[in-house]
Amino acid sequence: MSHRPTRxxxxxxxxxxxxxxxxxxxxxxxxxxxxxxxxxxxxxGTGAPVQSGLxxxxxxxxxxxxxxxxxxxxxxxxxxxxxxxxHNVAADPANGGGDYGVATDKFKPGESYTTTFAxxxxxxxxxxxxxxxxxxxxxxxxxxxx
Numbered sequence: 732m733s734h735r736p737t738r739x740x741x742x743x744x745x746x747x748x749x750x751x752x753x754x755x756x757x758x759x760x761x762x763x764x765x766x767x768x769x770x771x772x773x774x775x776g777t778g779a780p781v782q783s784g785l786x787x788x789x790x791x792x793x794x795x796x797x798x799x800x801x802x803x804x805x806x807x808x809x810x811x812x813x814x815x816x817x818h819n820v821a822a823d824p825a826n827g828g829g830d831y832g833v834a835t836d837k838f839k840p841g842e843s844y845t846t847t848f849a850x851x852x853x854x855x856x857x858x859x860x861x862x863x864x865x866x867x868x869x870x871x872x873x874x875x876x877x
Contacts, residue, residue, distance in 0.1 A: 781875060782806065785845075788870065789813040790820070790838075790858065795870040802848060803877035809845040812838050816861070820844060823855035823864040848874045 779801045786806055789796045792814035802808070812818050817837035837860065838844055848854065851874045858868035 779873070783877070785809055787811060790818040790868070792816050793861065794868055795858075798869070799871045799873070801873040801875060804851055804874050805847065805849055805877060806874070807845050807847050808872055809843055810838075811843040812840050815840055818858045818868070819860055820856050821859045821864075823857060825864055826853070826855045848872055850874065851876050 779799060781801050781803060783803045783806050786800055786802050786808050788800065788808060788810050790810055790812045795810070796813075800808070810818075810820050817839055819837055854872040854874065855864065856870050856872070857864045861868045
């Protein structure tokens with residue numbers, strides 16, 4: 732009794748082969764040129780662009796957008812509740828806690844909270860309504876010297 736591949740298995744194999752060709756074709760001069768252009772801004776060791784002034788983060792219904800930001804000392808971070816549910820911004824107690832967020836007070840859809848980060852360091856935060864300091868709605872502010 733011989734085993735013949737099903738139509739689905741054949742289609743999956745063809746799709747994977749095509750995906751490999753598409754990926755391989757992206758390695759040409761145009762791709763290298765695009766990568767060079769996108770890395771021209773100042774970045775941190777993680778590749779995140781360093782921002783200054785007022786930096787906005789949206790709290791949506793399951794995550795923060797952007798989840799990780801890097802700013803210069805003295806920059807303001809403004810969280811806006813762009814979701815349908817109440818959220819908060821709680822400092823991560825595992826990293827010294829602090830009072831740079833909305834703590835356990837809720838902020839409702841459409842509301843914003845802004846604070847200034849003056850001291851270089853890494854500040855982890857989370858929404859205690861929709862997660863813990865390890866999972867769910869988490870984020871990091873990295874502050875570098877200006």
